[in-house]
Amino acid sequence: MPVRASTWRRSRPPILRGPAIAVIALVVILGFLSVYPLSMLLYGSLHSTPPGMAGTFNLDGYQEVMTRQNLITLLNTVGISLAKTIPSVVIAVVLAWILARTDTPFRGTLEVLITLPFFIPPILTAMAWGMLGNPQVGLLNQLFQWATGSSSAPINVYSYGGVVWHMMQYSVPFLFLLIVDAFRAMDPSLEEAARMCGAARWRTFRTITLQLMLPALTGAAILSFIRGIENFESPLFFGSPAGIRVITTDIYDSINQRSPPQYQYATAASFVIMVLLFLIVLLQWKLLRGRSFTTVTGKGYSPGVIKLGKWRWATFAFCVSFFFLTVVLPIGQLFIGSFFKFFGFYQWDMLTLDHYRAVFGSSEFWRGLGNTMYLGLAGASLTMVLGGVVAYVSVRTKWRGRLLIDAMAWLPWMMPGIVLGVGFLWGFALLPHAIPIYGTIWALLLAYISLGTPLSVRVMSSSYAQLSYDLEECSRVHGANWLQTMWRVVIALAWPSFAIGWVLIFFGIMRELSASVLLYSVGSEVLSVVLLKLWANGNAEQVSVIGLIMMALVLIFRWVQLKIMKSQLGTLRA
Amino acid sequence: MSSVTLENISKSFGDFNAVSGVDLRVSEGEFVTLLGPSGCGKTTTLRMVAGLEQNTGGRISIGSDVVSDAARGLFVPSERRQLGMVFQSYAIWPHLTVFENVAYPLRVRRRPSAEIGERVSKALLLVEMEGFAQRPAPALSGGQQQRVAIARALVSEPKVLLLDEPLSNLDAKLRLQMGEEFRAIQKRLGMTTIYVTHDQSEAMALSDRVVVMERGKIQQIGAPEEIYRFPTKRTVAAFFGTPNLLDAEVEGCERLDGRRVRLDVVGKGWRGSCEAADEARPGEVVTVMVRPEDTRIVMADSGAGEQELKWSGHIAHTTYRGAIRSVVVQTENGRLTVDAAASCNYAIGDNVNVVAHRRAAWAIRKDEALI
Ligand SMILES: Nc1ncnc2c1ncn2[C@@H]1O[C@H](COP(=O)(O)OP(=O)(O)OP(=O)(O)O)[C@@H](O)[C@H]1O
Ligand SMILES: [Mg+2]
Numbered sequence: 020m021p022v023r024a025s026t027w028r029r030s031r032p033p034i035l036r037g038p039a040i041a042v043i044a045l046v047v048i049l050g051f052l053s054v055y056p057l058s059m060l061l062y063g064s065l066h067s068t069p070p071g072m073a074g075t076f077n078l079d080g081y082q083e084v085m086t087r088q089n090l091i092t093l094l095n096t097v098g099i100s101l102a103k104t105i106p107s108v109v110i111a112v113v114l115a116w117i118l119a120r121t122d123t124p125f126r127g128t129l130e131v132l133i134t135l136p137f138f139i140p141p142i143l144t145a146m147a148w149g150m151l152g153n154p155q156v157g158l159l160n161q162l163f164q165w166a167t168g169s170s171s172a173p174i175n176v177y178s179y180g181g182v183v184w185h186m187m188q189y190s191v192p193f194l195f196l197l198i199v200d201a202f203r204a205m206d207p208s209l210e211e212a213a214r215m216c217g218a219a220r221w222r223t224f225r226t227i228t229l230q231l232m233l234p235a236l237t238g239a240a241i242l243s244f245i246r247g248i249e250n251f252e253s254p255l256f257f258g259s260p261a262g263i264r265v266i267t268t269d270i271y272d273s274i275n276q277r278s279p280p281q282y283q284y285a286t287a288a289s290f291v292i293m294v295l296l297f298l299i300v301l302l303q304w305k306l307l308r309g310r311s312f313t314t315v316t317g318k319g320y321s322p323g324v325i326k327l328g329k330w331r332w333a334t335f336a337f338c339v340s341f342f343f344l345t346v347v348l349p350i351g352q353l354f355i356g357s358f359f360k361f362f363g364f365y366q367w368d369m370l371t372l373d374h375y376r377a378v379f380g381s382s383e384f385w386r387g388l389g390n391t392m393y394l395g396l397a398g399a400s401l402t403m404v405l406g407g408v409v410a411y412v413s414v415r416t417k418w419r420g421r422l423l424i425d426a427m428a429w430l431p432w433m434m435p436g437i438v439l440g441v442g443f444l445w446g447f448a449l450l451p452h453a454i455p456i457y458g459t460i461w462a463l464l465l466a467y468i469s470l471g472t473p474l475s476v477r478v479m480s481s482s483y484a485q486l487s488y489d490l491e492e493c494s495r496v497h498g499a500n501w502l503q504t505m506w507r508v509v510i511a512l513a514w515p516s517f518a519i520g521w522v523l524i525f526f527g528i529m530r531e532l533s534a535s536v537l538l539y540s541v542g543s544e545v546l547s548v549v550l551l552k553l554w555a556n557g558n559a560e561q562v563s564v565i566g567l568i569m570m571a572l573v574l575i576f577r578w579v580q581l582k583i584m585k586s587q588l589g590t591l592r593a
Numbered sequence: 594m595s596s597v598t599l600e601n602i603s604k605s606f607g608d609f610n611a612v613s614g615v616d617l618r619v620s621e622g623e624f625v626t627l628l629g630p631s632g633c634g635k636t637t638t639l640r641m642v643a644g645l646e647q648n649t650g651g652r653i654s655i656g657s658d659v660v661s662d663a664a665r666g667l668f669v670p671s672e673r674r675q676l677g678m679v680f681q682s683y684a685i686w687p688h689l690t691v692f693e694n695v696a697y698p699l700r701v702r703r704r705p706s707a708e709i710g711e712r713v714s715k716a717l718l719l720v721e722m723e724g725f726a727q728r729p730a731p732a733l734s735g736g737q738q739q740r741v742a743i744a745r746a747l748v749s750e751p752k753v754l755l756l757d758e759p760l761s762n763l764d765a766k767l768r769l770q771m772g773e774e775f776r777a778i779q780k781r782l783g784m785t786t787i788y789v790t791h792d793q794s795e796a797m798a799l800s801d802r803v804v805v806m807e808r809g810k811i812q813q814i815g816a817p818e819e820i821y822r823f824p825t826k827r828t829v830a831a832f833f834g835t836p837n838l839l840d841a842e843v844e845g846c847e848r849l850d851g852r853r854v855r856l857d858v859v860g861k862g863w864r865g866s867c868e869a870a871d872e873a874r875p876g877e878v879v880t881v882m883v884r885p886e887d888t889r890i891v892m893a894d895s896g897a898g899e900q901e902l903k904w905s906g907h908i909a910h911t912t913y914r915g916a917i918r919s920v921v922v923q924t925e926n927g928r929l930t931v932d933a934a935a936s937c938n939y940a941i942g943d944n945v946n947v948v949a950h951r952r953a954a955w956a957i958r959k960d961e962a963l964i
Binding site for chain 2: 498
């Protein structure tokens with residue numbers, strides 16, 4: 020049979036034509052979401068006047084940042100973050116060890132309970148603790164006085180201790196979530212080998228278990244430290260009233276509490292914090308380079324469970340008390356607070372439903388709820404789609420430019436919400452009038468997408484990484500084109516991760532305060548901003564009502580997320 | 594069914610040549626095996642046929658259609674080559690049932706569902722998996738997954754079937770059984786098949802022709818018996834079993850027929866004649882291959898027959914292997930391995946002779962042996 024020239028179109032495969040367009044589109048989108056606000060920060064820090072006004076370029080902003088007062092602010096920031104990271108790591112390791120490696124009863128339920136605080140918007144617990152630990156009328160102090168008969172008030176959350184304590188409620192479950200799988204997935208034979216070599220249990224834990232965990236622990240601790248520096252809610256609620264300043268609240272105050280707002284100072288300070296974070300990230304790379312988590316193999320090991328005997332009830336109690344302190348107490352406070360006429364005066368004749376009526380009758384609440392839901396749904400969906408595409412390009416293709424895309428999507432990781440908010444504030448103000456984003460709900464949407472992208476890329480990358488290439492190639496060989504393969508194989512297999520990531524991003528949007536508070540305007544308030552305004556007006560009772568409603572939302576979404584995770588494990592590991 | 598033609602195919606990753614200058618023609622209905630040590634480029638070759646890898650040189654045709662031609666920049670993507678493929682990992686999609694896995698090639702081609710139902714059942718029947726249609730795919734054993742992968746590869750009646758080490762994940766017994774079953778199906782359907790393996794016995798048992806590869810190049814193509822008995826290169830000889838390879842000098846040469854010559858050779862402490870593919874000049878050094886199963890051990894004082902080669906030596910050690918006993922004899926020309934009856938026993942140090950029929954000795958030219 021003679022070899023006849025092909026009747027097929029003489030063309031490169033679509034996979035070679037499409038990439039250029041896709042890569043360019045992604046670079047443009049990500050450029051607007053991350054590089055643009057960053058360069059606006061730089062521009063703003065060098066420009067003497069607020070966005071949109073004529074001015075000159077100078078270094079005044081940086082000069083103002085370099086003061087003695089700001090050195091204290093910097094030390095405060097780093098010190099508070101360290102002070103919360105160290106005990107958090109210890110508690111998280113203990114919790115992870117208890118739940119992954121011992122026979123403590125009800126471990127499954129406990130794990131769900133002690134990770135719950137991570138999903139509660141910090142603004143809710145901040146307000147709840149503001150009521151619980153108020154030195155004058157706080158519930159805890161009242162209980163203490165009632166129990167001891169003394170008139171002193173030992174608990175004051177408006178202090179360094181209060182800031183650290185509030186941060187810890189998040190960093191413990193955060194760290195726990197990061198390290199528990201390393202504990203769980205550890206190959207038991209590594210430990211057994213040490214035991215066979217004659218090492219006792221404690222020695223094995225010290226020389227093998229902990230050593231193997233060290234890369235995972237270090238990485239998680241540094242991440243938690245970064246989160247501490249970026250934290251906004253805790254110092255805003257508990258630090259500012261006591262005169263404790265950190266960088267994030269300093270930036271916020273210079274825009275919101277001064278007139279005229281000190282934009283140049285704020286952007287210069289933003290740049291300083293980003294440099295600080297960048298240095299920490301560099302340190303992290305240096306520390307973790309070449310150290311892998313080979314203990315985590317993904318095989319279904321059942322790691323050796325240590326029998327604790329009677330002590331298992333002690334470990335059980337430890338977990339329960341953590342849950343009680345971080346969830347039950349604040350929610351209880353919101354619950355009680357929502358039914359009494361005045362916050363702090365808990366008497367039977369003061370019971371009322373007025374606050375519920377006021378909240379449900381308030382247009383501001385409904386608008387805030389509507390905005391939050393709208394931004395949550397749209398934002399989470401768009402962020403996950405973007406993250407899914409970026410992750411696909413950087414993990415599954417060999418396209419040129421994929422490293423650039425990956426780096427651009429990662430950039431917001433180094434920008435705390437408040438910094439990104441400042442950057443977008445400038446960025447939107449400088450856009451041509453034909454693109455009226457400034458002061459609209461779109462501003463918030465774009466900021467949320469930018470903030471969520473690093474996380475969504477991570478979630479989707481790890482999901483794609485688990486899919487073997489064979490599954491995709493097999494589909495191509497058997498007649499499916501690229502799109503069909505994406506739809507029927509890649510998306511079909513990755514959607515549980517997509518859904519889990521979606522809920523995470525949704526949580527992130529619901530809790531977001533620092534960027535929102537800079538970018539909202541009348542009409543585009545989100546629930547967290549509504550709460551902050553009510554709180555500032557001293558309306559703790561309505562805050563409690565709205566807080567409870569948000570809590571209900573959190574619980575519903577968390578429940579859905581757990582359901583999906585369970586069914587995913589059910590289908591893929593059967 | 595279609596033939597497959599590879600003309601001077603090569604593939605380089607950066608400056609590393611994974612495959613270079615491969616020429617191969619697989620006829621319609623033929624079962625060809627690519628065989629070679631790990632990393633020799635078998636998978637890469639198969640993937641170029643599949644269109645999962647683009648060849649950097651040469652031309653590939655399936656039937657009468659050129660599907661890839663590096664010189665003209667022509668490349669037909671995988672999905673338009675109408676192939677069936679079984680992956681080493683089976684690549685069973687975990688989110689689909691057995692039925693949906695097998696139906697996939699038909700679904701993406703938008704066949705009517707009545708036809709899909711019918712053809713999928715037929716394919717499942719062929720691999721004896723008809724009872725498992727509604728099982729979720731992850732709930733299958735390795736052997737069952739392999740059957741599903743074969744059914745999926747066959748269901749769309751592809752032009753060519755490609756298999757990349759499909760049996761390597763199975764245990765030895767199942768491997769044998771599945772291999773035979775698969776060969777039976779392949780013969781019944783008359784599928785053109787390219788099969789990759791690094792297991793020589795699998796290649797021998799299944800193929801019409803075997804292609805031995807090494808470092809990205811084809812070493813020899815031929816029927817299993819031809820490759821085993823008459824290797825043209827030392828690497829090919831050494832790849833099958835553990836043959837004794839002895840250097841010897843040619844003294845005389847005589848043509849036997851169109852394909853073979855007889856060489857008179859002399860080695861260290863032995864002389865005799867053997868066969869070879871090509872003539873050799875007197876004085877030339879050749880490698881003589883004698884397979885352990887073609888040799889025998891005789892008493893030290895007994896002589897060899899007219900048509901036999903003989904080496905004298907003493908027993909170095911023996912290994913009991915169940916069916917046979919491997920006996921290593923130290924001779925002047927190095928150690929020789931002999932497959933002896935399992936029941937014989939020899940004391941280490943005994944003086945013995947090793948003999949082999951001259952037809953069992955095969956000479957390979959040194960210049961080719963060097964490659
Ligand atoms: N994508 C790639 N990039 C770089 N080198 C590659 C790539 N794919 C394969 N190679 C190299 O090409 C050579 C041939 O690989 P190939 O997978 O074809 O080997 P193989 O014969 O199938 O081996 P095995 O029996 O181990 O599967 C190897 O040296 C391999 O390292
Ligand atoms: Mg291979």
